[in-house]
Amino acid sequence: MSSPTPHLTRDRTEQYLLGALPPEAEAELEAHTLTCEPCARLLQEEALLEEQLYEVAAATPRDAVVVRPARWHRPAAVAAALVAVAASVFLMLRPGGETASTPVTPVEAPVVAARDVEDAPRDIVVACPDLGTQEHCLKSASARGLLVYHPGGQGEVPRYDASSGLTQVALSSRPAAL
Amino acid sequence: MTTLQSRQDIDSAVRPAAPDEESLSRRALTGERAAWDALIARHQRRVVVSLLAKGLRVDRAQELAQETWARLIQQQQRGLLPELRLPALALAQAAFLASDDARRTRRESVDGTVEELPERHQPVDPAQSAEKRLLSEEQLTRARDALEQVSPGARNVFLLACDGQGLPHAEVASRVGLSVQRVRQILCEVRKKLRTALEEENHV
Ligand SMILES: [Zn+2]
Numbered sequence: 545m546s547s548p549t550p551h552l553t554r555d556r557t558e559q560y561l562l563g564a565l566p567p568e569a570e571a572e573l574e575a576h577t578l579t580c581e582p583c584a585r586l587l588q589e590e591a592l593l594e595e596q597l598y599e600v601a602a603a604t605p606r607d608a609v610v611v612r613p614a615r616w617h618r619p620a621a622v623a624a625a626l627v628a629v630a631a632s633v634f635l636m637l638r639p640g641g642e643t644a645s646t647p648v649t650p651v652e653a654p655v656v657a658a659r660d661v662e663d664a665p666r667d668i669v670v671a672c673p674d675l676g677t678q679e680h681c682l683k684s685a686s687a688r689g690l691l692v693y694h695p696g697g698q699g700e701v702p703r704y705d706a707s708s709g710l711t712q713v714a715l716s717s718r719p720a721a722l
Numbered sequence: 723m724t725t726l727q728s729r730q731d732i733d734s735a736v737r738p739a740a741p742d743e744e745s746l747s748r749r750a751l752t753g754e755r756a757a758w759d760a761l762i763a764r765h766q767r768r769v770v771v772s773l774l775a776k777g778l779r780v781d782r783a784q785e786l787a788q789e790t791w792a793r794l795i796q797q798q799q800r801g802l803l804p805e806l807r808l809p810a811l812a813l814a815q816a817a818f819l820a821s822d823d824a825r826r827t828r829r830e831s832v833d834g835t836v837e838e839l840p841e842r843h844q845p846v847d848p849a850q851s852a853e854k855r856l857l858s859e860e861q862l863t864r865a866r867d868a869l870e871q872v873s874p875g876a877r878n879v880f881l882l883a884c885d886g887q888g889l890p891h892a893e894v895a896s897r898v899g900l901s902v903q904r905v906r907q908i909l910c911e912v913r914k915k916l917r918t919a920l921e922e923e924n925h926v
Contacts, residue, residue: 558913562906563767563891574780584779591774596856597916600865601884 549576552583747806765809790816809888868919880912
């Protein structure tokens with residue numbers, strides 16, 4: 545306990561709040577705030593911002609959360625899957641449907657044929673990530689004229705590839721037969 | 723259910739919440755200690771951070787977080803917990819303890835004695851103790867506008883990580899197909915943007 549511990553930086557505090565620091569560093573940071581008033585305040589302020597971010601997230605419409613199907617089945621498979629009860633709801637844009645980047649439009653991602661991942665995108669699929677928001681998702685979907693269907697367990701994994709960014713292409717789209 | 727690529731991916735895609743959160747909660751409600759421990763490990767940080775945000779020192783925040791879990795477990799043992807929605811319930815309990823703490827401190831400083839507060843046995847209803855809003859409408863609007871500006875991928879990560887279910891970063895990472903490190907990087911970037919948006923001066 546002879547050498548004084550360093551003051552907190554904002555970055556380090558963020559790392560702490562994210563749980564990204566190793567335990568010793570975490571303990572050191574905590575201990576420091578007990579003896580250093582300005583750093584204690586910094587930690588509290590950053591924690592408050594963290595809580596505010598949760599509030600922002602809670603106030604953000606869930607249907608903006610989208611996962612990208614890494615792969616998708618061909619129409620037959622899709623149609624077959626319609627009868628299945630879904631755990632998550634997918635919205636499919638109608639052909640010619642709006643794909644522009646209006647703020648409310650959920651993130652769109654190309655759907656790729658099952659056998660050929662590099663295939664040109666065919667459909668625009670957006671997905672609600674969970675059951676909790678399904679109802680809201682369904683409502684806003686119909687409000688926007690989107691087709692909704694339940695892909696059930698069929699599925700290639702909707703996953704969002706954040707690194708590839710968003711392809712805002714107007715895609716030829718198969719309507720899901722409802 | 724043909725040509726499934728990967729069981730694990732399917733699970734993360736199809737399951738609504740964190741995969742084992744639900745079963746953990748169920749088991750915790752039967753009093754299984756290991757389930758409680760897992761839930762505590764998962765949500766502890768959020769509870770501590772929420773207490774820090776109320777201006778508590780880190781040591782007190784940790785004490786109250788411990789107390790929070792102790793109370794919840796006690797309520798469960800008394801059959802007072804019909805359901806367990808985390809982290810919301812723990813946050814509500816912690817907020818209650820924090821204001822209790824503040825009241826006690828005030829009283830102590832006023833007359834130098836600590837009056838024993840009636841012990842609450844009732845579980846805290848998170849809906850009822852509706853947390854005070856931390857942000858003004860303008861701030862919220864600015865933050866949402868700022869959120870519109872970040873890449874959809876980053877926004878997705880942010881919303882997954884902060885959706886109030888306490889999804890561990892590792893799980894966010896596996897859902898979006900990125901490394902945990904990258905997820906945290908993204909969260910820091912989004913945080914910076916939102917910080918700026920929230921700190922903007924109010925001008926019309
Ligand atoms: Zn310091």
